[in-house]
Structure formats: C-alpha cells, structure tokens
Amino acid sequence: MIQFHHVFMTYQNEYKALRDVSLEIDRGEFIMVTGPSGAGKSTLIRLVTREILPTKGQVIVFDQNVAKLKAVQLPYFRRKMGVVFQNFRLLYDRTVAENVALTLHILGTTGRTITREVNQALDRVGLTRKKNVKPWHLSGGEMQRVVLARAIVHDPPLLLADEPTGNLDFATGWEMMQLLKQVTETGTTVFCATHNLNFIQKMKKRTLFLDKGVIHGDRNKLHGN
Ligand SMILES: Nc1ncnc2c1ncn2[C@@H]1O[C@H](COP(=O)(O)OP(=O)(O)OP(=O)(O)O)[C@@H](O)[C@H]1O
Ligand SMILES: [Mg+2]
Structure with a gap:
C-alpha cells in the first residue's frame, strides 16, 4: 500500500529531515513510528499525504508515485485517506x-x-x-x-495519525489507541506516529524507530520486504 524507495527529504534550510528511508507497508497493517522530537515522524506522514514531495527517492502510495500525481488527481488520491492530528x-x-x-x-x-x-x-x-x-x-x-x-x-483504506494522543492523558490516549486498533480490524491500514514509548510497548504492533531522519529499527514486522 505504501512504499518508500531510498527517500531523502531536505527542507529549504538544508536540514536533512529524512535520509535514505526505504520501507514497505502492506494493506491492513497497523504500523507505528516513533523517535525523538525532530526525528522526522511528521515528515514521513506528510510525504504519504503528498503535502510535501521527497527531495530524492520515490514515495509510492496506492501504487502511484506521489511525485507524478497531477493537481486534478489529488482530491481523488486524498479521498482514500483519513487523517488525525494532535490539534483537533x-x-x-x-x-x-x-x-x-x-x-x-x-x-x-x-x-x-x-x-x-x-x-x-x-x-x-x-x-x-x-x-x-x-x-x-x-x-x-x-x-x-x-x-x-x-x-x-x-x-478510507488508509488512516494516518500524527501524535493522536499528544493532548491526552495516558488513560484517554490508550482508549484512542484501542479505537485505532479497531479501525485496522475493518481492513484499514493505520500509520500512527507517536513519541510515547509506553504506547509502543503496550500495543505490540510493528514499529519503526526513527532518529535524525534515519530508520534504526523495524520491530515486530510480520512480512519481509
Ligand atoms: N516546514 C519545514 N521547514 C523546515 N524544516 C522543517 C519543516 N518541517 C520540519 N522541519 C525539520 O525537519 C526535522 C523533522 O521534523 P518532523 O516534524 O518530521 O519531526 P517529528 O519527528 O515529527 O518531531 P515532533 O516529535 O516534534 O513532532 C526537524 O528538524 C524539523 O525542524
Ligand atoms: Mg511531528
């Protein structure tokens, strides 16, 4: 459903937010991405929604190279996703x-x-x-x-959540995580960024560990790349 091939993302200030990121997310997966502030979690999500384009490499979503999407195709592309942010x-x-x-x-x-x-x-x-x-x-x-x-x-076949529990206390945040889990049970792919390691440990879902724009681990992965 989502593929990153050697993706680099450099913002205008020359700071490399992502460096050589390759990954593959299958349909129906629940995948979490974690890492310290500034690691590049939101950047990963913004590349999937095509809010931004990669500086180098390819981002493929729903079998389409996002860099090749025309403006008229964008509404149809975005219709296939739902997004949840920290700010309501x-x-x-x-x-x-x-x-x-x-x-x-x-x-x-x-x-x-x-x-x-x-x-x-x-x-x-x-x-x-x-x-x-x-x-x-x-x-x-x-x-x-x-x-x-x-x-x-x-x-939508794909749900993206960027720090969906950022403004919530632990118990309420945990309820939100359970709801996200239920969303995957209906076949929707869920991609959730959180810096909260407690949730990562308790969810036991596939997790990407990101630091300074580099993936350092891909844990609980069920399928090979
Ligand atoms: N629009 C932008 N212009 C310039 N630099 C940016 C922009 N957005 C993000 N960055 C930089 O890219 C790096 C990665 O940012 P990103 O927002 O992806 O991190 P994050 O892991 O989501 O952090 P947080 O946990 O604080 O949300 C940071 O160093 C950030 O300052
Ligand atoms: Mg962020």
Whole structure:
C-alpha cells in the first residue's frame, strides 16, 4: 500500500529531515513510528499525504508515485485517506455530527447517506450520545474521537495519525489507541506516529524507530520486504 524507495527529504534550510528511508507497508497493517522530537515522524506522514514531495527517492502510495500525481488527481488520491492530528481542528460552531459530516459534504455525498454514515462513524467511536452537542462541551478525549470519526466516516483504506494522543492523558490516549486498533480490524491500514514509548510497548504492533531522519529499527514486522 505504501512504499518508500531510498527517500531523502531536505527542507529549504538544508536540514536533512529524512535520509535514505526505504520501507514497505502492506494493506491492513497497523504500523507505528516513533523517535525523538525532530526525528522526522511528521515528515514521513506528510510525504504519504503528498503535502510535501521527497527531495530524492520515490514515495509510492496506492501504487502511484506521489511525485507524478497531477493537481486534478489529488482530491481523488486524498479521498482514500483519513487523517488525525494532535490539534483537533474542529469547527466549534457546529455540532459533533456536523463536524463529522463535513468530510462527506466535501466528497459530494448527500441526503440520508450522510446521516447513516455519520451515525455509523459516531457509533464506532462511542459518541452517539453526544452527536448534537458542540465541541466545547466535550473533553479532550471526546474531541479526539470526533476527529477520528471525521477521518473514518468515508471508510478510507488508509488512516494516518500524527501524535493522536499528544493532548491526552495516558488513560484517554490508550482508549484512542484501542479505537485505532479497531479501525485496522475493518481492513484499514493505520500509520500512527507517536513519541510515547509506553504506547509502543503496550500495543505490540510493528514499529519503526526513527532518529535524525534515519530508520534504526523495524520491530515486530510480520512480512519481509
Ligand atoms: N516546514 C519545514 N521547514 C523546515 N524544516 C522543517 C519543516 N518541517 C520540519 N522541519 C525539520 O525537519 C526535522 C523533522 O521534523 P518532523 O516534524 O518530521 O519531526 P517529528 O519527528 O515529527 O518531531 P515532533 O516529535 O516534534 O513532532 C526537524 O528538524 C524539523 O525542524
Ligand atoms: Mg511531528
């Protein structure tokens, strides 16, 4: 589903954020990436969403070389992914259900399909009770669950999560990790960046260890490259 072939990423300031990264992620895998601040975790994720392009090497997502995607192909490409960030980026004047429905509006879904899919997504994250409240009435953990519902409401084959537990306490963060695990159980590939080693140890999932832009380990890998 995702392949990196000798990828280098150098930002304008000449700092090498990634150096010679090669990896392969299969469909349906749950993969975590960890490492100290500045290691390049978010850079890896931004390359997959094609927010940035590699300086050298190839990034292949859904069998497509992201560098070759044309602007008109991007919306269709991004439709196949959901993203969860540390900062919630919710609309505070809309209800929980309206926030989740936004993804579907953007995709052109209409009518009862929206209601049905929003209800399903809220059910998956356990927020049905809160569907008509506005985000400021929610706890941090609940807000992050709205973000997750919004990211999975269109059933994307790939979910990217960049420090999804960054603003949460341990117990709430752990609940979020369990929800991400459930997302993989429906066949979605999940790629999650976290600097929290506690979660890495407890999840026992495949983990990339990144430091200064270099992968130093790929643990619990089930398949060979
Ligand atoms: N837009 C940018 N312009 C210039 N340098 C950048 C940019 N984004 C990231 N960097 C640099 O690239 C390196 C990797 O950054 P990245 O955000 O990928 O790290 P990270 O592992 O996600 O860190 P954190 O745990 O703090 O989120 C850092 O040294 C950072 O300063
Ligand atoms: Mg980061």
